[in-house]
Amino acid sequence: MDISELKRRYDIRAAWRDLNLPGEPGKCCCSPLREDKTPSFSVFADGERWTDFATGERGDVLDLIRAVRGCDAASAIRFAEERIGAARREPPQATKPVPKTGPKLPPLRRGTDAEARELSERRGFVVEALREAERRGFLHFTNLWGHAAWCVTDSRRQLFEFRRLDGQRWPAFGRLTERKAHCVGSGKSWPIGTLESEPFEKVAVVEGAPDLLAAIHFLLLEKKTGTVAPVGILGASNHRLALEALTKFAGKQVTLYPHADGAGRSAAREWARGFKAAGGAARVMAFDLSGMQLADGSAGKDLADLARVSPDCLESDTGRKFAEVMP
Secondary structure, three states: OOHHHHHHHOOHHHHHHHOOOOOOOOOOEOOOOOOOOOOOEEEEOOOOEEEEOOOOOEEOHHHHHHHHHOOOHHHHHHHHHHHHOOOOOOOOOOOOOOOOOOOOOOOOEOOOHHHHHHHHHHHOOOHHHHHHHHHOOOEEEEEEOOEEEEEEOOOOOOEEEEEEOOOOOEOOEOOEOOEOOEEEEOOOOOOEOOHHHOOOOEEEEEEOHHHHHHHHHHHHHOOOOOOEEEEEEOOOOOOOOOHHHHHHHOOOEEEEEOOOOHHHHHHHHHHHHHHHHHOOOOEEEEOOOOOEEEOOOOEEOOHHHHOOEOHHHHHOOHHHHHOOOOO
């Protein structure tokens, strides 16, 4: 069976079901590749093509399988063939490789001292933690749409999350609504820092880009940067992590730091099941971030908030659990 026939027999609607993607595919639906509160994804051409209007990504059923599973083209083809009970009788003929083109990005660079200080002051992270994040390849600075911004990515260079340095939200543009974070690329099913965590026995898995920087902040303060790897899942709605990514955590001690809200707790349950059942993690625990009171009197709910917790909270019975955060 050639590739064209395979894509005719196994379309995006069937793959959507077999990949256990949320919602229903349609001409106007939510993206299964990222957090998408306002539908900006479309499946068309009788289920043979898709487009993500927010990121500019598009493709056919095999491209969707690759994006969701984080696999190569050959693995995507095998996945589709297995679902329809087909077997390829001959290996594909060698073709001239097509250079991969990544998403269009602004130039990413090391932050100036002034930029590092501003991010430190706004978020409560020590500057040394931000420089450590840069050394690890997680944190970059840039200018996006006329605004100074910081960006989180990793060595795979598949997914990039941008946030404004001034702490404001990105304005609405086209189909994109006003939002605090702007993601470019694909592969949210691969947590940021997965490959970088391979040499470590202990992993701190956090929710979101700010919490990834917060993890490095606390690892530095607790002198654990050499023993615990920080890993970030971008978005509590991202429940289904790629099997190929989960297997990288086999035998590790995984500590989850979900947001202290309903969405965070729900995500933590799904992540724990994935790390234990599919990933084969030796141990999976969750750190309770509830009961935080920030210096301005408001309630905190995530690891980034803990960097701005009030001294009174730390001295209370509830706050004593925050004396040591990292595993």
